Amino acid sequence: xxxxxxxxxxxxxxxxxxxxxxxxxxxxxxxxxxxxxxxxxxxxxxxxxxxxxxxxxxxxxxxxxxxxxxxxxxxxxxxxxxxxxxxxxxxxxxxxxxxxxxxxxxxxxxxxxxxxxxxxxxxxxxxxxxxxxxxxxxxxxxxxxxxxxxxxxxxxxxxxxxxxxxxxxxxxxxxxxxxxxxxxxxxxxxxxxxxxxxxxxxxxxxxxxxxxxxxxxxxxxxxxxxxxxxxxxxxxxxxxxxxxxxxxxxxxxxxxxxxxxxxxxxxxxxxxxxxxxxxxxxxxxxxxxxxxxxxxxxxxxxxxxxxxxxxxxxxxxxxxxxxxxxxxxxxxxxxxxxxxxxxxxxxxxxxxxxxxxxxxxxxxxxxxxxxxxxxxxxxxxxxxxxxxxxxxxxxxxxxxxxxxxxxxxxxxxxxxxxxxxxxxxxxxxxxxxxxxxxxxxxxxxxxxxxxxxxxxxxxxxxxxxxxxxxxxxxxxxxxxxxxxxxxxxxxxxxxxxxxxxxxxxxxxxxxxxxxxxxxxxxxxxxxxxxxxxxxxxxxxxxxxxxxxxxxxxxxxxxxxxxxxxxxxxxxxxxxxxxxxxxxxxxxxxxxxxxxxxxxxxxxxxxxxxxxxxxxxxxxxxxxxxxxxxxx
Amino acid sequence: xxxxxxxxxxxxxxxxxxxxxxxxxxxxxxxxxxxxxxxxxxxxxxxxxxxxxxxxxxxxxxxxxxxxxxxxxxxxxxxxxxxxxxxxxxxxxxxxxxxxxxxxxxxxxxxxxxxxxxxxxxxxxxxxxxxxxxxxxxxxxxxxxxxxxxxxxxxxxxxxxxxxxxxxxxxxxxxxxxxxxxxxxxxxxxxxxxxxxxxxxxxxxxxxxxxxxxxxxxxxxxxxxxxxxxxxxxxxxxxxxxxxxxxxxxxxxxxxxxxxxxxxxxxxxxxxxxxxxxxxxxxxxxxxxxxxxxxxxxxxxxxxx
Numbered sequence: 001x002x003x004x005x006x007x008x009x010x011x012x013x014x015x016x017x018x019x020x021x022x023x024x025x026x027x028x029x030x031x032x033x034x035x036x037x038x039x040x041x042x043x044x045x046x047x048x049x050x051x052x053x054x055x056x057x058x059x060x061x062x063x064x065x066x067x068x069x070x071x072x073x074x075x076x077x078x079x080x081x082x083x084x085x086x087x088x089x090x091x092x093x094x095x096x097x098x099x100x101x102x103x104x105x106x107x108x109x110x111x112x113x114x115x116x117x118x119x120x121x122x123x124x125x126x127x128x129x130x131x132x133x134x135x136x137x138x139x140x141x142x143x144x145x146x147x148x149x150x151x152x153x154x155x156x157x158x159x160x161x162x163x164x165x166x167x168x169x170x171x172x173x174x175x176x177x178x179x180x181x182x183x184x185x186x187x188x189x190x191x192x193x194x195x196x197x198x199x200x201x202x203x204x205x206x207x208x209x210x211x212x213x214x215x216x217x218x219x220x221x222x223x224x225x226x227x228x229x230x231x232x233x234x235x236x237x238x239x240x241x242x243x244x245x246x247x248x249x250x251x252x253x254x255x256x257x258x259x260x261x262x263x264x265x266x267x268x269x270x271x272x273x274x275x276x277x278x279x280x281x282x283x284x285x286x287x288x289x290x291x292x293x294x295x296x297x298x299x300x301x302x303x304x305x306x307x308x309x310x311x312x313x314x315x316x317x318x319x320x321x322x323x324x325x326x327x328x329x330x331x332x333x334x335x336x337x338x339x340x341x342x343x344x345x346x347x348x349x350x351x352x353x354x355x356x357x358x359x360x361x362x363x364x365x366x367x368x369x370x371x372x373x374x375x376x377x378x379x380x381x382x383x384x385x386x387x388x389x390x391x392x393x394x395x396x397x398x399x400x401x402x403x404x405x406x407x408x409x410x411x412x413x414x415x416x417x418x419x420x421x422x423x424x425x426x427x428x429x430x431x432x433x434x435x436x437x438x439x440x441x442x443x444x445x446x447x448x449x450x451x452x453x454x455x456x457x458x459x460x461x462x463x464x465x466x467x468x469x470x471x472x473x474x475x476x477x478x479x480x481x482x483x484x485x486x487x488x489x490x491x492x493x494x495x496x497x498x499x500x501x502x503x504x505x506x507x508x509x510x511x512x513x514x515x516x517x518x519x520x521x522x523x524x525x526x527x528x529x530x531x532x533x534x535x536x537x538x539x540x541x542x543x544x545x546x547x548x549x550x551x552x553x554x555x556x557x558x559x560x561x562x563x564x565x566x567x568x569x570x571x572x573x574x575x576x577x578x579x580x581x582x583x584x585x586x587x588x589x590x591x592x593x594x595x596x597x598x599x600x601x602x603x604x605x606x607x608x609x610x611x612x613x614x615x616x617x618x619x620x621x622x623x624x625x626x627x628x629x630x631x
Numbered sequence: 632x633x634x635x636x637x638x639x640x641x642x643x644x645x646x647x648x649x650x651x652x653x654x655x656x657x658x659x660x661x662x663x664x665x666x667x668x669x670x671x672x673x674x675x676x677x678x679x680x681x682x683x684x685x686x687x688x689x690x691x692x693x694x695x696x697x698x699x700x701x702x703x704x705x706x707x708x709x710x711x712x713x714x715x716x717x718x719x720x721x722x723x724x725x726x727x728x729x730x731x732x733x734x735x736x737x738x739x740x741x742x743x744x745x746x747x748x749x750x751x752x753x754x755x756x757x758x759x760x761x762x763x764x765x766x767x768x769x770x771x772x773x774x775x776x777x778x779x780x781x782x783x784x785x786x787x788x789x790x791x792x793x794x795x796x797x798x799x800x801x802x803x804x805x806x807x808x809x810x811x812x813x814x815x816x817x818x819x820x821x822x823x824x825x826x827x828x829x830x831x832x833x834x835x836x837x838x839x840x841x842x843x844x845x846x847x848x849x850x851x852x853x854x855x856x857x858x859x860x861x862x863x864x865x866x867x868x869x870x871x872x873x874x875x876x877x878x879x880x881x882x883x884x885x886x887x888x889x890x891x892x893x894x895x896x897x898x899x900x901x902x903x904x905x906x907x908x909x910x911x912x913x914x915x916x917x918x919x920x921x922x923x924x925x926x927x928x929x930x931x932x933x934x935x936x
Binding site for chain 2: 012015018019021022023027028040042043044045048123124126128130131143144145146147148194195280283284299300301302303327328329330331333334337338340341343495496497498500501502504534
């Protein structure tokens with residue numbers, strides 16, 4: 001009996017010891033500034049990420065040629081201390097500052113940027129933001145790999161990397177000239193894959209045949225295996241003139257290119273670090289080499305990312321936070337609880353239902369100041385399917401939408417009703433609005449389309465990704481359409497993954513979508529809707545529209561260019577493949593003691609500018625920069 | 632006994648294989664994939680992504696490849712947490728979920744057993760009635776309600792515990808109690824029934840007839856027998872609690888494994904989802920095996936074959 005009791009006691013003691021180890025073994029000293037970074041970051045690799053939470057970390061640990069200013073997010077000098085832009089707006093020469101250093105002490109050179117931009121557009125990297133670099137001469141062709149090649153092109157054949165090397169080391173490169181591409185597949189087979197082509201490349205006067213295949217795959221006699229065949233990278237418009245001078249050439253004068261360069265995909269990465277540790281090991285805190293204001297010191301999955309001020313950063317004198325914690329808390333109520341109990345200093349998105357109450361509190365809160373944001377919420381209409389292939393029906397659906405009611409009832413943080421796709425406050429741009437709520441005109445149009453009072457109108461379905469707020473909006477839209485047009489709509493929700501697929505494959509009639517502007521220019525919204533655009537998702541295609549977008553890209557004159565973009569949006573609103581619903585507002589809650597935090601359109605708040613005023617407590621009436629009124 | 636263990640081991644391998652196969656097929660049957668995202672990739676680049684994950688290969692090749700990897704103990708890289716291997720995700724999350732689980736279970740067993748025994752010994756009394764009503768409420772209330780109420784009470788009204796997070800003992804208390812209360816309630820009911828059953832057995836009456844006190848009889852003679860249904864319940868419960876609770880971990884921002892289960896499925900993180908499913912299967916199977924072994928210890932009449 002005693003024996004068994006001992007086992008129980010031993011188990012109990014062991015259990016307690018394990019609990020103690022798991023709890024205390026993972027303790028970190030408190031940080032100076034703690035914020036809720038929403039979800040667990042997918043990666044800290046600048047080329048692989050697309051989300052805002054990832055961006056907050058990457059912007060803190062890496063710095064591009066230019067960096068976003070804290071107040072308005074426009075580009076300001078980063079690693080480049082100055083630059084020249086040619087008169088035609090197509091060539092940029094960046095002069096890198098001599099004191100820019102990596103966290104291991106190496107200088108940041110033009111070659112680092114060359115390496116990083118090549119990596120960003122390498123099809124093997126499969127960066128979702130590779131297209132941001134497509135403004136650079138030939139970058140698009142390079143990033144699309146073999147499918148963008150035509151005979152006569154100078155090419156680089158990347159052989160399969162040698163076994164045993166880290167997976168970040170490229171295979172051996174053979175430069176040559178593409179003679180022709182033979183297709184191995186017979187034409188009956190469904191889709192041609194890049195793996196079924198044989199690239200005939202002339203090199204040193206000899207023709208060699210290459211096929212994308214692994215060393216273990218079978219290939220025909222006389223064909224060599226390779227990893228990929230790309231345009232010769234020397235054709236791409238990026239060049240390191242010397243260690244401290246980088247030249248970037250663009251296809252078209254792109255007025256927002258500098259702002260775009262401040263965006264995280266263009267952050268440099270350290271080649272030595274990548275090639276020593278391989279992927280993904282190079283991103284670990286003990287391996288990673290960074291060049292930003294902060295270093296990555298610890299990462300605990302779904303708990304926090306810990307950053308520490310970098311001693312090698314050129315502008316370290318102006319970085320005032322020492323230790324920063326980014327918490328991965330994706331439950332909004334939990335995030336708010338942490339804020340309310342003083343454990344965090346910045347919450348990005350409080351729960352919608354609480355936010356509505358907080359906004360009404362009297363006296364007004366000193367830590368909440370919603371401001372317009374560069375994000376539009378809209379409904380996609382599938383223009384390939386009846387009845388939505390009829391423009392009159394699409395317009396009627398838009399006219400019957402009472403957006404005021406939606407922002408009043410369903411959203412509630414002061415969102416602004418949207419009558420255009422492009423959000424307000426784009427510099428030099430006048431939004432092209434669609435007709436506001438007008439049930440009379442909507443009924444008339446629907447009658448013209450053959451459905452008087454909604455009679456004979458097929459039942460339509462509104463698709464949204466599973467979320468309380470999207471559901472509330474969809475229900476309201478259904479009610480409004482029923483009320484104003486007499487048509488019935490049903491709702492369907494899908495979880496995120498399936499929802500993405502349905503949008504891509506146009507497996508819906510009406511679906512919700514939102515777009516966060518990648519840069520401060522209407523183009524980020526408007527170029528989505530070119531024929532077969534990857535993010536078009538409506539089946540909409542219009543030759544005149546495509547021409548306008550292409551013309552705008554070529555136009556060097558700012559005002560003329562904006563006029564062209566305005567006519568593009570006018571056309572889009574007249575054709576109405578999408579119905580704009582509302583513009584987002586930022587919903588940050590920031591403690592009064594936090595300084596250097598500004599409301600801005602892209603809702604990007606660089607950590608290097610933030611500091612804590614120790615003399616201010618939560619009750620301070622004195623507003624910080626964040627509480628300054630917004631126009 | 633040896634044969635029993637060997638048979639169970641073979642059963643374990645078969646179970647893991649079946650679970651692997653079914654999960655593998657289910658994952659590929661649902662729409663979407665690890666490459667779908669809000670910013671869409673041009674077709675040629677999507678092909679590269681698929682190639683990297685071998686999703687461009689015929690399904691039987693994918694199956695063989697993944698099975699081979701798993702047999703060598705490598706679950707591969709997470710398809711959505713790009714910086715981590717599945718093994719790392721599990722190595723970071725499992726100790727935390729397990730620590731929380733052990734703490735919650737100790738609380739649940741202590742509370743549940745005491746309540747069950749008291750209820751059984753004083754059947755029909757006010758104490759029995761009160762305890763069992765509490766237990767019924769405990770079972771009926773979903774854990775997010777209990778968590779919400781306890782946060783309102785002990786974080787905002789009487790600020791004794793932190794709202795969320797991980798790293799101190801105080802942060803452990805609320806989630807453990809919320810997580811444990813459901814199990815405590817179940818255990819109390821099961822223990823009561825088991826105890827009542829055991830108390831009516833002949834050997835208990837014999838012990839009483841020999842003149843032993845009521846308490847001694849209850850604890851020495853009746854309790855081991857009464858533990859059998861509790862242990863059967865605890866086996867699968869331990870497996871579930873060690874791999875983390877989705878709701879509790881989310882509400883209290885605890886970096887355990889629980890939320891990964893949901894996220895991996897939603898985001899089509901094939902490798903992580905597979906790792907977690909197999910881990911859960913392994914734990915569940917092991918716990919059931921331990922339960923069977925413990926029958927032999929608790930009840931001398933049980934023979935393991």
